[in-house]
Amino acid sequence: MLAEIITIGDELLIGQVIDTNSAFIAKELNKIGVSVYQITSVQDDKNHILTAFKDAESRVDIIIITGGLGPTKDDITKKTISEYFNDTLVLDESVLKNIENIWKQHLRQTLLQVNKDQALVPSKAKVLMNIHGTAPGMWLEKGEKVFVSLPGVPYEMKALIQSEVLPKLTRKYHLPFILHKTLLVYGLGESTLADKIESWEDALPSFVKLAYLPDLGRVRLRLSAKGFDKEKITLEVQKQIDAVLPLIKDHFVGFEDEDGAVESIIAKQLTALGQTLAVAESCTGGKIAERFTSHAGASNYFKGSVVSYATDSKIKVLGVSKDIIEDNSVVSYQVAEAMAKQVLQLFNSDYAIATTGNAGPTKGDSAAEVGTVFIAIATKTEVYSEKFMLGNHRAKVINKAVNKAFEMLLKEIFKN
């Protein structure tokens, strides 16, 4: 079963907004056995939208549309869907009630006609009630095919996908099982990795696909299998994983979690062991802390962090000795290790990460070359660090440092 995702909105085409909706929808569809054939971003323009509908209908059975359902003049999706289906708009009383409810709870201004008009839906549509916003989702069938129109606002779209769209799709279609397993492989370049596992890759059965996703300092190896026999698919993927692991053993750090975030692997392990973490960041500027705290449950293991961006704050806030900085320069392994030890004590945690470096573009407070980053790990019994040369592109240096920090902590907490 194939789907196409059509995202409507000029803001996507001028690059003002990054499309995160498609990735979410694609992941959710995969879980129920639907593959996304194409993602198409089009303008808030009637003819463009109609053409996109027609093209999508010619190649897939499930068409998911996001965007253009707001109350302002540039929102034309609903009218366009109605035209495509040779339909007319009618007032849906339950949607109007929902809009009035939301208005009363959250806003003090009067309900305007354009807001009431959000309760108009094509007569052929089944309404998918949006409890988080005023624009209803809509489900319209055309023979064996279905068009689903959803608001573009991410949390509204996500709720509708999970509570309305996926259940209806599983009821309507006989769907195969899709399984993805992603192995996190650190410290090997893409082509070197491919070379190591070449004979294994060539021997994969036809229904198991392999893809390489290179990143900064690591490669994600994604195995995907699809079929109607869930048990067969699961066993085969496990068999293939068991076959490849010995070939990459020194570089394999774990499987990518459901949410795709390596910090979730760390979170699970620390939570299971009842252990805690604190972080002292300089050049990574809060990115490491933010990665951990962006997931629910972080308070189970994450004590906190210090972003000691200015050099004097490493002394004043973290308590790193002024001499250590003056003797070795602020970008040094001595300072990284001192930061890690200090923040471990300050937050009384079991583990600590510290980063100090020069992300660029200028050298700043240190004589160190742009791209030099020291990352330290501290535990209650030891502290150690590594030096990395991460290039001269600022964002790349920061992201690479974050990945290296996760890698070092992963190795530490899984040491046994």
Place this chain on the structure above:
Amino acid sequence: MLAEIITIGDELLIGQVIDTNSAFIAKELNKIGVSVYQITSVQDDKNHILTAFKDAESRVDIIIITGGLGPTKDDITKKTISEYFNDTLVLDESVLKNIENIWKQHLRQTLLQVNKDQALVPSKAKVLMNIHGTAPGMWLEKGEKVFVSLPGVPYEMKALIQSEVLPKLTRKYHLPFILHKTLLVYGLGESTLADKIESWEDALPSFVKLAYLPDLGRVRLRLSAKGFDKEKITLEVQKQIDAVLPLIKDHFVGFEDEDGAVESIIAKQLTALGQTLAVAESCTGGKIAERFTSHAGASNYFKGSVVSYATDSKIKVLGVSKDIIEDNSVVSYQVAEAMAKQVLQLFNSDYAIATTGNAGPTKGDSAAEVGTVFIAIATKTEVYSEKFMLGNHRAKVINKAVNKAFEMLLKEIFKN
């Protein structure tokens, strides 16, 4: 002049990777007067790619392709382009030299045949040298149209866009001027705002377009104009801005900066005044610090931050009095203000932001309802705070809180 962006990669269609490349390319094309008509994400599949090329060629003149240029079996873009152009692949010596250079500098493993093969390019292609990676960019003309193939790795693609693609496009085509100006409007819902400015919007000249981008707690109002007379465009947009500002004066906080980030407005102002900022975060978990430090030049004004995630770290690290927490609960305006005052002193900054709240999903250490967030601003002479009820969706609560914090700080630093 219209463009289409074709992103190639199964990882996009299973939602494993978010497409940030398109937004970047679209923004850059806009700067030189090229509008993006459509963005199409397709599979690593020859026929799918060929169809996408054909469809794009039928509706635009500039086709930018990203992805599928790696050395592994799933990377088939180059062969497919060659087939589309009825061409053959030939070895480009300068590209081979570039690959050998990169390999020598960064990797210790031997150069494999698949890496050398990255130096093969369609004979009709003009090579766009990729100094950051092994896959060359390629420029192929077809009459008045051009196909540009770029690596999918973001920093490699960005460098090629800026150093090679944009200059070549401006030399090849006579391009109009496109101007976007985005006004940041806080505290008004989308439809209420539209109502306030309705007569102004209806009177806009036809070459000036208006779009609404609602967000959490704010609306971005985007004015766009395109034409060959740069001076006329610029004057007209300014005239329209002057006309709308009085209608939204209590809610307008500034123009969205070049990079689209509100923190850049803050950064510019603080840097210009030689003033500094420190942040104490609890529920926002480092997101505020990370927003500031993600931009070059943060060290000019950003002293650092503390993420005092666990309650006891507010006491131990920030120095907030235990009594204040016990008397008022950790999610309270008293604690928010104490955190702001303490972090201001700790980092010796001119301004401080503090956040404390309950993002959910559970109540945690506090009796406060999920979604309760207190944000405080401290200066050298005063401290004040506001209470917000931000709903019960964790990510939304955090992002809304970040937006509110920026709004409060913006208003404080622009007070005069």
